[in-house]
Amino acid sequence: MDELNRLSVDDYRKAIKLPVVVVMDNIRSMNNIGSVFRTADAFRIKKIWLCGISATPPHREIHKTALGATESVDWEYTDETLTAIESLIKEGFTILSVEQTENSIPLQEFRFAKDKCYAFVFGNEVKGVDQKVINASHGCIEIPQSGTKHSLNVAVSAGIVLWELYKPVITNLKT
DSSP states (O other), X not given: OTTTTOOOHHHHHHSOOEEEEEEEESOOOHXXXXXXXXXXXXXXXXXXXXXXXXXXXXXXXXXXXXTTHHXXXXXXXXXXXXXXHHHHHHXXXXXXEESOOTTOEEGGGOOOOTTOEEEEEEOBTTTBSOHHHHHHXXXXXXXXXOSSOSOOOHHHHHXXXXXXXXXXXXXXXXX
């Protein structure tokens, strides 16, 4: 770990985080949940909200893909995704659902404001983000695709979106 210049869990908890929260809306796969924890750790995301049917740590199936990231990344659970959204709005977060909708903005065209805090909602593997959650969001972004499938795995989608947000600030988070 020293050679890779990685933080200990204690140092990670004290480190500067991106003002970003991930909201997982009824994610059924514990492997996806674990993968998003690992991605959130890699990009120093502030917090994960697990909502609805989403499983919570500690769980062996989540640990398989999280590989300890559930110890470093703050998380909270609520049975209603809208409860998390309402709380985040009160805290000043801009809520963006990652979903293909009529008015969604392609990810490469969305301009992230440096002075805003963002919460990204990722939806159920089959049904996507619940329509009530989309309606409560400030907007939707989508990841353009050119293949025969119309969607990406939720953990892959989270990785793509969070990487886009992380790229411009990578050098500022080295300490």
